[in-house]
Each structure stands twice: as C-alpha cells, then as structure tokens.
Amino acid sequence: MHPRDPRSSQFRPGLGGVVLHGAAPLLGIVALALVMDLLVAPLLPEAWYAKVLADIGINIVLAVSLNMVNGFTGQFSIGHAGFMAIGGYTAAAVVYYGSIALWGDAGFHGGYFSYCGLGHFNGPWFGGGDLLFVAACLIGGLVAAVVGVFVGLPSIRLRGDYLAIVTLGFGEIVRILIQQTPGVLPPESAATVPAPGRYLHLGGALGFTNHPFYTTIFWIWLAVGATVLVAWRLRNSTYGRAFLSIREDEIAAAAMGVPILLYKVMAFTFAAFFAGIAGGLFAHQLGSTLNPADLGFAKSFDILIMIVLGGLGSISGAILAAAGLTILPELLRNPPHVWPLLVPVVPIALALLLYRRRRLARGWGILAGGIVLLEIARDLAVAHGVQLSDYRMVFYALSLILVMILRPEGLLGTRELWELWPRKRKGGAGVRASS
Amino acid sequence: MVSPLFELRHVSLAFGGLKAVDRVDLALPAGGLHGLIGPNGAGKTTVFNLITGIYRPDEGDLRLAGRRLNGLSPHRIAHAGIARTFQNIRIFAQLTVLDNVRVGCHVRARHTMAQAILRTAGHIAGERLIQADARALLDTFGLADHAQELAGSLPHGQQRRLEIARALATHPTLLLLDEPAAGMNPTEKAALKALIRRIRDHYQLAILLIEHDMSLVMDLCEQITVLDYGQVIARGTPPEVQNNPKVIEAYLGEPIPGASANPRAEGATRGNTKNAGTAGTAETRPEDHPGPEGGQG
Numbered sequence: 001m002h003p004r005d006p007r008s009s010q011f012r013p014g015l016g017g018v019v020l021h022g023a024a025p026l027l028g029i030v031a032l033a034l035v036m037d038l039l040v041a042p043l044l045p046e047a048w049y050a051k052v053l054a055d056i057g058i059n060i061v062l063a064v065s066l067n068m069v070n071g072f073t074g075q076f077s078i079g080h081a082g083f084m085a086i087g088g089y090t091a092a093a094v095v096y097y098g099s100i101a102l103w104g105d106a107g108f109h110g111g112y113f114s115y116c117g118l119g120h121f122n123g124p125w126f127g128g129g130d131l132l133f134v135a136a137c138l139i140g141g142l143v144a145a146v147v148g149v150f151v152g153l154p155s156i157r158l159r160g161d162y163l164a165i166v167t168l169g170f171g172e173i174v175r176i177l178i179q180q181t182p183g184v185l186p187p188e189s190a191a192t193v194p195a196p197g198r199y200l201h202l203g204g205a206l207g208f209t210n211h212p213f214y215t216t217i218f219w220i221w222l223a224v225g226a227t228v229l230v231a232w233r234l235r236n237s238t239y240g241r242a243f244l245s246i247r248e249d250e251i252a253a254a255a256m257g258v259p260i261l262l263y264k265v266m267a268f269t270f271a272a273f274f275a276g277i278a279g280g281l282f283a284h285q286l287g288s289t290l291n292p293a294d295l296g297f298a299k300s301f302d303i304l305i306m307i308v309l310g311g312l313g314s315i316s317g318a319i320l321a322a323a324g325l326t327i328l329p330e331l332l333r334n335p336p337h338v339w340p341l342l343v344p345v346v347p348i349a350l351a352l353l354l355y356r357r358r359r360l361a362r363g364w365g366i367l368a369g370g371i372v373l374l375e376i377a378r379d380l381a382v383a384h385g386v387q388l389s390d391y392r393m394v395f396y397a398l399s400l401i402l403v404m405i406l407r408p409e410g411l412l413g414t415r416e417l418w419e420l421w422p423r424k425r426k427g428g429a430g431v432r433a434s435s
Numbered sequence: 436m437v438s439p440l441f442e443l444r445h446v447s448l449a450f451g452g453l454k455a456v457d458r459v460d461l462a463l464p465a466g467g468l469h470g471l472i473g474p475n476g477a478g479k480t481t482v483f484n485l486i487t488g489i490y491r492p493d494e495g496d497l498r499l500a501g502r503r504l505n506g507l508s509p510h511r512i513a514h515a516g517i518a519r520t521f522q523n524i525r526i527f528a529q530l531t532v533l534d535n536v537r538v539g540c541h542v543r544a545r546h547t548m549a550q551a552i553l554r555t556a557g558h559i560a561g562e563r564l565i566q567a568d569a570r571a572l573l574d575t576f577g578l579a580d581h582a583q584e585l586a587g588s589l590p591h592g593q594q595r596r597l598e599i600a601r602a603l604a605t606h607p608t609l610l611l612l613d614e615p616a617a618g619m620n621p622t623e624k625a626a627l628k629a630l631i632r633r634i635r636d637h638y639q640l641a642i643l644l645i646e647h648d649m650s651l652v653m654d655l656c657e658q659i660t661v662l663d664y665g666q667v668i669a670r671g672t673p674p675e676v677q678n679n680p681k682v683i684e685a686y687l688g689e690p691i692p693g694a695s696a697n698p699r700a701e702g703a704t705r706g707n708t709k710n711a712g713t714a715g716t717a718e719t720r721p722e723d724h725p726g727p728e729g730g731q732g
Contacts, residue, residue: 025554230552237551237558238537238544238565241530245538248527255487255521257513257542257605266548313529414529 029225037113037218050217054285056326057220058278061227063306063322064315065274068231070304071313071414072240073267074247075155076164079171080275081299085292086147086174087140087276088283089208092290093199094136096211100190102128107212114214116286133214137223137280141273148272152265171300178292179205186210207291208283215284223281227274231315234270243267244313305396309403311410316417321410328395332388339375342368363406370402438501440465440641441517441609446495447665448485455481457665458495463609463641463658468631470656471645472676474685477662479645480522483611486643487519488512499609514542518607520598522614522645528587532578535586535597536569539604543568569604575637576600576630592623596630603638610634612644616651624648628655653677661685 036057041050066080099106108117109129115121154166181202185193193201202208234240245253246260254260283290306325310317345368352361381388388395403411439462448456456478463469471479484490486497488509497504499515507515518539527535546561573579576596581589586597595615602610615631616624628651635642646652652659653673661669661676663685669676676682 233552233554234548237548238541238546238562239548239551241534241538242541244530244534245527245541248529249525251489251509252521252525252527253538254509255513255519256539256601257510258538259508259510 025229029222029229032225033218033220033222036221037216041217051285052326052330054215054217054220056323057217057224058282059303059306059322059326060224060319061220061274061278061281062303063310063318064227064231065271065278066303067307067310067313067315067318068234068243068271068274069267070307071311071318072235072243072247073264074312075264075267076160077151077167077268077271078164078297078300078304079151079167079169079174080271080303081295081297082151082167082171082174083144083148083272083275084279084282084299085171085178085295086272086279087137087144088279088290088295089140089178089202090143090276091133091136091140091280092208092211092283093202094139095133095214095284096184096208097190097198098132098136099129099212100187102132104187106187106210108214109212110214113218114216116213116216129212129214133219133280133284137219137277140280141276144276144279145269145273148269149265151272152268155264155268156261168297168300171297175292175296178202184208184210203290205292207289209289211284211290213284213286213288215281215286215288220281223274223277227277228315228319230270230274235315239263247313305400308410309400311412311414313414314410314412314416317410317412317415320412320417325396328399329389329392332392332395335378335382335388337375338371338378341371345371366406439463440467440500441643442496442498443482443486444496444498446482446485446492446497448481448490448493454665456485456492459662459665459667461643461660461667463643465608465641466635466639467641468635468655468657469641469643470652470659470673471643471662472647472649472652472659473662473668477685478665479662480613481665482662483519483613483643483645486512486611487517510542513605513607516606516608517611518602518605518609519611520595520602520613520615522617524591524594524598526586526589526594526598526601528585530586531583532586532589532597533569533573533582535601536572536604537565539601540565540568542605572600572604591618595619595627599630599634603634606638607640609641609643612642612646614645614647616646616648624651627651631655 036053041053044050044053062080062084066077069075069077096106099109103109108115109127110133111124111126111130112121113125114127114130114133115123151167151170155163158166181200181204183201183206184203185198185201190198235243242253242258243263245256245258246263250260279295282288302325306321307318309325310319310321345364349361349364349368352364378388380386407413441461441463443459443461445458445460446456447454447458459478459482461469461471461482471482473479481490485492486504488504488507488511491506495505499517502515504512504515504517527538530538544561544565546555546557550558550561570579570582573582576599578593578597578600581593586594589597595618599610599612599615612631616627619627631642631644632655634640644652644656656673659669659671659673659676660667661679661682668681668685669679671679
C-alpha cells in the first residue's frame with residue numbers, strides 16, 4: 001500500500017472501547033490507593049512502617065517524574081528538589097492560609113481519607129479540607145510546572161554538565177529564597193497582612209509549621225498511580241517516542257521533524273508538575289515541618305541516584321529503585337540476616353558454572369560473595385553495637401559504585417522489568433492485518 | 436524548462452574566512468535523481484546541512500515548491516517535506532527498529548499530547564495509522580523481521596536501510612542521501628542501487644545523492660553536480676560530467692607533471708583515495724560535524 005494513501009485514516013474505535021480505555025485505568029489508580037490505604041497499611045507489623053510506605057510512594061512520584069527529563073529526553077537535571085520545594089511550599093501556604101480564610105483556624109477539616117492522626121477517626125467521610133488539600137497540591141504542581149518552563153528554557157542552549165549546573169543552581173536558589181521568607185503568621189494575625197504578601201510568610205529557615213496534616217497513604221498512592229499512568233502513556237505514544245529520539249540523537253531527531261526545543265521544555269514542565277505534587281504531599285505528612293534544608297541538593301541527588309540506579313528511561317526501574325533505596329536505610333536501622341539469600345543464589349551460580357555459562361556464573365558468584373560480605377558486615381555491626389543507618393550514605397555510594405561497575409546502564413537499562421526475559425513480542429499480527 | 440521542485444540559488448556559507456559553500460546553484464525537478472559529487476571537503480555535506488536547516492546560508496535562497504526555506508529550523512524543514520540520512524549513521528540506537536520508523540511518522544501525527552495521555556479515540560486512530568505506515572515501510576525495506584530489535588544491534592547495511600526508511604516515514608518530497616553506500620560491499624551496493632530507484636519510482640519523490648562510489652552515481656543519477664572548494668565546477672548528465680576536464684582535474688590533479696607548487700597537487704592525492712572508493716576517511720572534515728549547537732537552529 002502506498003503510505004500516502006489517504007483512506008488509511010478512517011479508523012474510529014467504538015464508544016465502548018473509549019470508555020474502557022478511559023475509565024479502567026482511573027478506577028485502577030483509585031483501587032491501588034484504596035488497597036494500599038485499607039489493606040496493605042493496616043497489615044504492616046508496626047505503624048511506623050506506614051511512614052516507610054508513604055515515603056516510598058512520594059519517592060516513586062519524584063523518581064518517575066525526574067525520569068521524564070533525564071531518562072526520556074536525556075537531559076541532565078539535578079535540581080528536582082527545587083520543584084518539590086516550590087510545590088510543597090505553595091501547597092502548604094494554600095492549605096494553611098486557605099484554612100484560616102475559610103474556617104478561621106488552621107486545624108484539620110478533612111474526612112476519613114485525609115485523616116493521618118493517631119487513634120480512631122469518627123468524622124465524616126469527606127470534608128472541605130480534602131478539597132482544599134487536593135486543590136492545594138494541584139496548585140503546587142501547576143506553580144512548579146510554570147517554573148519548570150523557565151528552568152527548561154536554558155536547555156535550548158545548554159546540555160550535559162552545563163545544564164546540570166544550571167538546574168543545581170536553580171534548586172539552591174529556591175532553597176535560599178525560601179530561607180529568607182518571614183515567619184509563618186499565626187491564625188489571629190494572618191488577616192492583618194494583605195493578601196499577596198501574606199502567602200510569602202513561609203517560615204524561612206525555621207520551616208513551615210502548624211499547618212494541618214492531610215497526607216495519607218491513600219493520597220500518596222493516588223498520586224503514584226496518576227504519575228506512573230501519565231509517564232507510561234506519554235512514553236508509549238508518538239510524543240514519548242519523539243522524547244526518546246531526542247535522547248538518542250538530537251540532530252537526527254530534528255531532521256525527522258521533532259521540535260526538540262519545545263519537547264525538552266515540555267519534559268521539564270511535566271516533571272516539575274509531578275514533583276510539585278510530590279512536594280505538596282511531602283509537606284502535609286503527619287508531624288512534618290517543612291524545612292528548606294530538607295529540600296536542598298542532597299534531596300535532588302537522592303532522586304537522581306534512584307533513576308540512575310533503576311536505569312535511565314525505565315519507568316519500572318525508577319519505581320523499583322525508589323522503593324529499594326527508601327527501604328534500604330530503614331533496613332539498616334535494624335539489619336536482618338542476609339544469608340538466607342544465599343539459598344537460591346548459590347545453586348544458581350553452581351548450575352550456571354556446570355553448564356559453562358561463564359559470564360552469567362561470574363555475575364551470580366559476585367552476588368553470592370557480596371551477600372557473604374554483607375552478612376559478615378551485618379554480624380560485626382550488630383556484635384559491636386554499631387548503628388549501620390549512620391553509614392547510610394556509605395552504602396548508597398557502595399551500591400552505586402557496584403551497579404556502575406556491573407551494570408553501567410542501571411539495573412534495567414532503558415528496558416522495563418518485564419522485558420528482561422526474552423519472549424515472543426506482541427504487536428505483530430493484529431496490527432499488520434489492518435495495514 | 437518546467438519550474439523545479441527544489442532550488443538552491445546562489446547559496447553561500449563561510450566558516451570564518453573559509454568559503455565552505457560558494458554561490459552554489461542547484462535545481463531538481465520533481466521525481467529527479469540528482470547526484471552531488473566532489474573530492475573530500477568540497478562542501479557536499481555542508482550543502483546538505485544548509486538545506487536541512489542545520490546551518491543558515493549567508494546569502495542565497497533555498498526554495499521547495501516555490502516556498503522559501505531560508506532560516507527555518509531543522510524540524511520545520513522536515514515538516515516542509517525534506518528528509519535526509521547522515522554520512523555517519525544517526526539512527527536511534529536504543530530504540531527498536533519499529534520505533535525508529537515511528538519517530539519518522541511523528542511529523543504527521545494529528546493527535547495532541549493531551550489526547551495521548553487521555554488515550555482518546557483520536558490517539559488510538561493516530562497511533563494505528565503510524566503503526567500501519569511504519570510496518571508498511573519496514574516490509575518494503577525488508578526489515579519487518581527485525582521490527583522489535585534494537586536498531587543499534589542491526590548490521591551496518593541494515594542500519595543504512597533503516598535510516599532511509601525512517602526518512603521516508605516523514606513522507607518527504609525531497610530525500611537527501613548522504614553517502615548511502617559508504618561501507619557497503621558490492622552486493623549490498625547493487626541492492627542499494629535497485630532500492631533507490633524503487634523508492635524514487637514508488638514514492639515519486641526527488642532524490643539528491645552524495646556518493647563517492649562513481650559507478651553507483653553514474654548508473655543512478657540523471658543529473659550530476661560537481662563541487663570543489665565550495666563551488667560548482669560542472670553539471671550535467673553522467674557522460675558529460677565524466678568527460679569534463681575540470682572534473683578530471685579536481686579529482687586527479689592537473690595533468691602537468693612536477694607541478695608541486697600548485698595547490699591542486701595536494702588535491703590529487705585527495706581525489707585518488709576517493710576514487711578507490713574508500714569513503715571512511717572523511718571523519719575529520721568540519722562539515723561532518725554540525726557541532727553541538729548545530730541541531731539547535
């Protein structure tokens with residue numbers, strides 16, 4: 001068939017297909033959030049683990065969104081915490097000063113799904129505070145996205161290390177600007193300061209305090225679902241492929257008609273939006289004091305490490321690495337034995353050796369050796385009462401060095417988890433029949 | 436004469452003091468197969484980079500079907516209907532073969548990014564169209580069996596073909612091929628020759644070809660333009676060009692023995708290596724590397 005044949009554009013899917021396509025994933029996201037909130041969180045042995053579950057979710061949002069810039073379009077941004085800070089402070093200001101304007105106090109006005117206090121909650125299912133909180137997070141995301149446009153603009157002229165320096169500088173500028181803001185106004189005197197200036201009372205270096213807490217596992221995992229869905233759909237569309245082509249070769253991408261400047265800035269905008277939402281969620285966690293020092297370049301690096309470790313461009317890799325690197329320090333607090341991992345690893349290594357798969361056997365052998373070393377280190381640390389979590393950064397660095405030596409492209413490279421095992425790929429017969 | 440599909444009028448470009456392209460005129464009719472030859476460093480790839488918007492001409496006009504293309508950024512040139520391949524292959528190595536071609540189809544995507552994220556009917560229809568188009572191209576180019584392989588894992592000859600397929604996916608009216616036969620063995624070259632003819636006849640587009648393999652150029656092209664030191668030194672049909680003394684001089688040097696004081700003497704060695712068909716020595720010429728800011732337009 002001649003590719004310029006006009007008749008091939010007449011395909012229209014049925015209404016049912018559209019509804020299914022549109023609604024099913026949204027229901028799936030809500031279901032994920034509900035399962036995490038109502039099933040997984042209560043089953044955790046200690047309430048404290050719920051905090052880890054929440055952190056995992058926020059880190060997944062951050063990692064998957066940064067992956068849109070660094071993984072999809074191949075730019076090198078290391079200022080992601082700056083967007084998180086902008087979103088977080090915007091959301092906190094909207095919730096705090098909004099609560100004062102609406103209800104005259106800065107207390108909790110949410111419903112069941114926003115309740116993150118201790119003890120039983122016997123309020124309504126939904127409250128006005130829920131709406132305020134969700135709106136605040138979205139506003140935080142939008143403000144961050146607008147800033148993202150301006151941070152993305154230098155990428156027109158800069159690339160690689162130079163863009164990294166610009167984004168690093170951006171993150172630090174945001175942090176320092178927030179540190180210069182005056183203290184949070186108490187509810188009584190908030191009304192005495194005129195509106196635009198009022199919202200700039202963000203607490204400065206002391207941090208934003210006394211705002212109500214709304215962030216629950218439910219909201220976090222709702223955001224996780226939405227972020228992953230958008231990232232996934234974006235990547236598996238013609239726009240996502242255009243983004244990836246910029247990463248692969250800018251000159252060739254432009255010659256194929258990809259507007260690289262526009263798409264680079266768009267990647268920044270998307271990433272900033274979701275980072276802003278993650279910031280809003282981060283800001284309203286139980287007991288949180290929103291402090292600019294927590295949102296400096298160390299946080300940006302944490303997120304960067306996650307996506308590099310997971311494999312730049314891989315969505316499932318970013319999710320896995322975000323979860324793994326969030327759990328790791330918690331495991332180090334009270335390290336479990338690691339030798340049980342040898343039970344599967346050693347036979348696999350031996351079997352590979354037996355079948356003369358030298359390269360694979362070596363990899364698994366290194367893994368077994370690593371487990372032995374970890375076990376020795378763990379036992380020594382426990383015997384001497386060393387708090388391993390103090391050496392969190394050392395383990396970070398070591399694991400990064402190991403990954404960079406053994407798998408320089410990250411755990412999954414640019415692939416997804418389920419693409420690791422070779423199999424018959426779909427997408428052939430059905431589509432070809434229609435062409 | 437009918438007005439040509441594509442025209443370069445007096446186009447010049449200088450890098451500092453070096454006139455890389457000097458008042459070049461070139462005209463292609465629709466469906467024409469035109470060769471652009473010349474010794475190494477003659478400015479051929481620079482002409483391509485000028486046409487595709489990587490460089491802006493200092494003077495002169497670029498016209499496609501009457502429309503002036505000067506100063507348009509590379510992606511707008513692609514939208515206007517000019518596609519190209521590259522001298523050093525620039526496929527998207529970490530994308531699959533199918534995705535490489537689908538990126539080429541991106542220029543024609545009618546659905547918006549919002550539609551893609553919401554997975555609307557427009558998105559589904561648009562993606563199907565792209566998929567069908569890309570599959571058809573892969574079939575034509577004998578790459579259908581490799582559709583899901585990473586493009587970087589293909590052998591050299593297939594990467595070249597993939598690059599052409601990707602360029603055709605933009606549905607150009609003018610296709611620029613930059614040394615498509617470089618690094619190919621005689622069998623592959625014969626297949627390429629047939630392929631280029633088939634592309635021209637099947638898609639009815641004009642092809643402008645840079646090539647160092649003279650037998651390929653002479654067999655394929657209807658018209659040939661010869662460049663040397665950025666200037667057009669000859670043009671015409673293959674036999675005319677072959678017998679043009681200026682061309683012979685540019686390639687082989689002046690036929691006066693012992694003329695070492697003449698700057699052309701150095702040109703002689705250039706030409707000779709090229710005639711032997713070794714195209715791989717062109718790596719260090721400035722024209723091969725559009726530079727980091729090149730793609731930004």
